[in-house]
Amino acid sequence: MLASQVPMFKHINSLTPPSLSPERRLAIVAAFVLISALTVPLWAGSGTMRTLVEFIYLLALAQMWNLLAGYAGMVSIGQQAWIGLGGYAMIVLADDLGINVFVAVFLAGLVAVLFALPTAVLVFRLRAGYFAIGTWVIAEVFRLLIASSTTWLQGESGRTLAALGEIARSTREIWTYLIAIIIGFGSIALVYYLMRSKPGLGLTATRDSEGAAASVGIDTYRLKLMVFLLCAFGTGVIGALIYLTVLNIRPSAAFSVQWTAFMIFIVVIGGIGTIEGPIIGAVIFFIIREYLSNFGEWSFIFLGVTAVVMMLFMPQGVWGLLHRRFDLELFPVRRRLPAHLLTATPAALEQSGGIKEPA
Amino acid sequence: MTKVLTVENIEVFYGEFQALFGVSLEVEQGETVTIIGANGAGKTTLLRSICGALTPARGQITYRGQAILGQPAYALNRKGIAMVPEGRKIFPSLSVEENLKIGAYNNQQGIWDLSKVYDLFPILKERAKYGGTDMSGGQQQMLAIARALMSNPNLILMDEISLGLAPIIVKALYEVVERISQAGTTVILVEQDVSRGLNSADHVYCLLEGKVSLAGKPNEISPEQVSRAYFGV
């Protein structure tokens, strides 16, 4: 069913001129959102900015988890390892080494990658379910190591970011917000451009059938490793952002599997294996949180039940439903033939010079 | 003679790909029917549809007067349909004897039991404690046939039992098929070896690109007809 066949969207084709490619349309939407986002500090209070920052980092976390699980087929329940490592790295870099705190946020990602490499070597020896638990064990190892440290990282009592102390509060908030914007757009851009690239095609093939992909010469191990490291980097940076706003970090919270629970919930509700999915999922998650914030265990029971129900009855998520019914798509990551080739005859094909790669 | 199996106009899809386009056939009790055809013609798909491993999207299959389309393979096995699958599919974790015993999972009574099957294939008795897949191709094929017999089926389906085996072994296997048929069991064979297939059959069907291109008694069909039906020329 095409969007134009639905009464509500009947005029959609006349609103968007036929020459507007999906990429152009995306660029326009992205520019609109970006400009709106950049104006926020001008009119919003600090409470609003905080909420937005929180929304962005949850969305970005979900994008990273989705890249790993939805696009690369690796279900990890240990991504909190990079959140914790990123947070601690940022504090150590900023407070102990005197590096500019906002630069430290991005360097923290590199620290995460440093640990992600040996992690990958180990956990890649496991498949599927055992891989998942393996990633969790690694996160636990980091948690326990830091929790048992007494001097430098201060064990279970944690550390507090001091480097922001000299900066004025409103400046701090605006800079944090801007960094969040960069990270938010960056995480989406990362997934988008990766999936449109040649490695991205190899990734899709690997997810669909690793054996078949390997048999056509795709180095599946290196591809998966690359994605794993990219996700660790992204998650590490996001972790640093989180503790830039929260300021106080403790091992039990930073390395909590609750982070994974949130990531999974957002992706599963929104729609796995798509970029639009986690965006919708994050919005829904935020709305639900407002209602359930005072219900303690019930909110988690709701989370758990929803995950099960979604997997059983709506495995493609809310976005998957919308995408299927109304043929909606915002991020064109699928390969498609240029329009003129859909009805081409062999002769016409030869004349036009054959099939070209998407723009 | 009663019809033990009637397949009416079945259409089978693998996702969006259609493998069978309105295939029909009839089998009488006690007959041996051979299905021939080139690779990819749909022979295995047809057998799997009959034994319940696949469900056709359209059409009907009637077995002993009962409509069976949509029933799962394990239910049809209990009703007397057994399959010797393509590639033998011996259980690697089970010994030869355990493979045979699992064939009799539902304790169906009849002429075939462990000792009778060992009489039929003495080599299996020798190798009873070996791992099911620790044998040559020919021996595994014997095991696969014996395993199917253990459920004392009324209708036995055999998918390419000669594949990859030396002629002398294939000859021995077909002698066994003859004995099974003489015992009253209805046999449907899929065979790549056309002359072998025609030799052992009461009726033959040829499939071409998912459709029946030829049907009849072997002695009433000329080699040219077969060739045309097989290759579609």
Add this chain to the structure above:
Amino acid sequence: MQLVNTIVQGILLGGLYALFGTGLSLIFGVMRLVNLAHGDFIVLAAYLSLMAMAFGLHPLLTLLIVIPIMFILGVVLQRGILNKVLGEGLMPPLVITFGLSILVQNVLQLGFSADSQDLDAGALETASMKFSEVTIGTFPLITFITAVVILVALQLFFNRTKLGQAFRATSDDPGTAELMGINSRQIYGWAMGLSLAIVAIAGVLLGIRTNFSPTIGPARLIFAFEAVIIGGLGSIWGTLAGGVILGLAQTIGAALDPTWFQLAGHIVTLIVLAVKPSGLFARTRDA
């Protein structure tokens, strides 16, 4: 002599871990499924025992009630939920069991609060036997023997019974098993039921041995996983060996520094993973 005592404790602890691991690897062996709520079901069993004790039963007697309940729960879980996502890839079962894990933990917390609980088995808990200088806890010994008995029973089940052979056939090739008249979905149901029955025993033994609370499940899942990984997949006795090695690592680590209890086990697991990924006594398929 303290070292010998520590080693004995570690070995006996390994019996409990072998039970944890066996339940997990059983379903993985039959249907390639990893139940992320495995540890939480162990804790659930302990709470079920606690409730049954309200009728004045000794914890070990509550097994008569808890085992059937957990068995039925397993069958219902598999046939009602997990069978429905069979063949849809590896994500759905992982997300579903992860969701169940959260569910079980929070339902238990709602019902029983976060307080620490204990299954009071009376004198049995502290009884011990002395052989010259070596002390052997009676209850840990019972636990270890129970584990061995269950493993022997499982071995017999798989090798000597028709249903056990059906489990093995279905594990090899569910499609062909169906051709033999085996309803693979039903088999999966029995397998999950059996797994949770073992979990029931493990949970009650755990509850007697230590304190428990709603959130300790995930750590037990990790111990189960570690026992399986160290021991190697596809081998019942490998899991016993893995459990023992894990128990040893943990108790020796704890003797050196109490906070190293879990970490020592993790390190040993990672070393095995690095050096012999298929496990020390692996028999079959890769992880």
